[in-house]
Amino acid sequence: MTREFHPLVKRLLDGELTLGDLPLELRREGEEALRLLAPLDRAPVTLSPALDARVMATLRRRAGSPATVRESFRARRVWRWISAPRDVEIRLRVRPWAVGALAAAAVLATLVLGRSSAPPVGDAVAAFGSTRPGVLVRFVLYAPGARRVAIAGTFNQWDREATPLAPAGRTGVWTTTLALAPGQHQYAFVVDGARWVPDPAAPAVDDGFGRRNSVVAIAGPGGRAL
Amino acid sequence: MGRAEPASDGAVVRAVLAGDVEQFAVLVRRYRDRYARYAAHMLGSADAAEDAIQDALIRAFDQLRHCREPDRFAGWFFLILRNRCFAERRRGFREARPLEDSQEVATSVDGPDGAVERIERRRALERALLVLTPEQREVLVLKHVQGLPYEEIAQLTGATVASLKMRMHRAYDRLRDELEEHR
Numbered sequence: 001m002t003r004e005f006h007p008l009v010k011r012l013l014d015g016e017l018t019l020g021d022l023p024l025e026l027r028r029e030g031e032e033a034l035r036l037l038a039p040l041d042r043a044p045v046t047l048s049p050a051l052d053a054r055v056m057a058t059l060r061r062r063a064g065s066p067a068t069v070r071e072s073f074r075a076r077r078v079w080r081w082i083s084a085p086r087d088v089e090i091r092l093r094v095r096p097w098a099v100g101a102l103a104a105a106a107v108l109a110t111l112v113l114g115r116s117s118a119p120p121v122g123d124a125v126a127a128f129g130s131t132r133p134g135v136l137v138r139f140v141l142y143a144p145g146a147r148r149v150a151i152a153g154t155f156n157q158w159d160r161e162a163t164p165l166a167p168a169g170r171t172g173v174w175t176t177t178l179a180l181a182p183g184q185h186q187y188a189f190v191v192d193g194a195r196w197v198p199d200p201a202a203p204a205v206d207d208g209f210g211r212r213n214s215v216v217a218i219a220g221p222g223g224r225a226l
Numbered sequence: 227m228g229r230a231e232p233a234s235d236g237a238v239v240r241a242v243l244a245g246d247v248e249q250f251a252v253l254v255r256r257y258r259d260r261y262a263r264y265a266a267h268m269l270g271s272a273d274a275a276e277d278a279i280q281d282a283l284i285r286a287f288d289q290l291r292h293c294r295e296p297d298r299f300a301g302w303f304f305l306i307l308r309n310r311c312f313a314e315r316r317r318g319f320r321e322a323r324p325l326e327d328s329q330e331v332a333t334s335v336d337g338p339d340g341a342v343e344r345i346e347r348r349r350a351l352e353r354a355l356l357v358l359t360p361e362q363r364e365v366l367v368l369k370h371v372q373g374l375p376y377e378e379i380a381q382l383t384g385a386t387v388a389s390l391k392m393r394m395h396r397a398y399d400r401l402r403d404e405l406e407e408h409r
Contacts, residue, residue, distance in 0.1 A: 003402055010395045014369075014376075036401060039348040042371050045262040047276045052254050055283045062288070063247045157243050158294045186292065196294065207292055 009033045134179040135218045139189075139199065141165065144172030146191045153187025153213075155180055160190045182220045186213040239296035242287070250287055257303055258283070267367040268311040270356065278314065282307040304382055308364070315360045354404035362397035365390050 011017045012030050022030045143149050149165040155178065156162045165174035186205065189197045198204045199214035207213045233241075233252065241249040258279060265275035286293075286303050293302050355363055368379045376387045383390070
């Protein structure tokens with residue numbers, strides 16, 4: 001049968017009480033408890049100085065040469081800058097007759113150019129598939145009362161500020177549309193800059209550290225977002 | 227002349243993610259020793275701790291893009307190391323033995339006999355620690371070896387202070403039983 005320490009003795013071991021705080025009849029048990037943990041080895045543990053070199057050698061092998069990695073990251077950043085969708089607002093001040101003239105000119109140009117250079121439909125689809133930057137994915141979160149909502153994930157290095165969602169009026173619905181490259185992306189919403197919320201509409205995986213990440217998988221050309 | 231401030235963890239993580247792999251060495255230097263005692267006590271030897279810390283650092287590099295809060299790299303790295311230690315414990319880990327202490331006899335000031343007795347007591351305690359559950363052992367190591375308060379342990383592990391205290395108090399009883407049997 002387990003011999004349990006008195007609760008006050010456990011508080012002594014926790015450092016919340018001293019021996020003098022214990023009633024006299026518990027002092028002996030208190031001393032026994034303190035003797036129990038006294039031999040605990042609290043000395044620092046020395047690791048080999050070679051550990052740093054071993055770790056860095058492994059990382060360099062995995063990542064390729066540093067220069068190559070830096071270039072590939074730089075290229076990826078440029079590509080992201082080019083391919084990220086942006087909201088553009090254009091205001092035009094025109095006279096009605098000018099709109100009519102422009103529309104007529106556009107129809108005429110389509111008819112003339114369309115006859116001479118239109119590729120077969122199949123070619124057009126193939127060309128689109130091979131050059132598009134990614135698949136547009138709309139992210140939606142219902143977060144009434146939130147002051148701001150952003151999305152952070154593997155596609156933006158988990159940057160909590162980089163990709164804000166826009167509120168849809170006062171409905172509590174927040175949305176954004178991102179162009180994502182084919183592959184699997186993990187992400188979560190960040191509400192008011194601090195609270196991480198997985199996407200209730202998407203499957204989630206354990207991130208290995210006790211939290212849940214939502215997952216969106218983008219198929220290659222011709223595929224679709226899962 | 228002013229001294230340059232060391233780069234924050236967040237800045238270093240962002241530099242690594244931007245392609246500067248060599249910057250990871252800063253994090254290696256910063257964290258290689260911080261949790262060495264924790265790993266050594268969780269796994270039973272300094273050698274096992276070194277392997278675990280090496281693996282955890284490499285895994286942290288591999289998973290760095292999943293690090294949501296680069297400024298809190300320390301806590302994130304601790305969770306990786308903790309998972310590694312728990313996984314090894316679940317695998318039944320390598321030959322469990324008390325931490326190395328052979329040099330103590332030679333350096334002891336209370337003579338070889340006193341030192342031998344002290345080492346025996348320490349070994350008995352280390353053996354007793356091995357019968358604790360990984361969770362009980364963890365809280366005991368963090369509190370009594372690392373010297374952290376319950377609140378800080380709660381932040382590191384994600385457990386509540388109440389559940390940590392419950393684990394700890396059960397561990398006290400278990401140790402008492404175990405050492406009684408070997409007396």
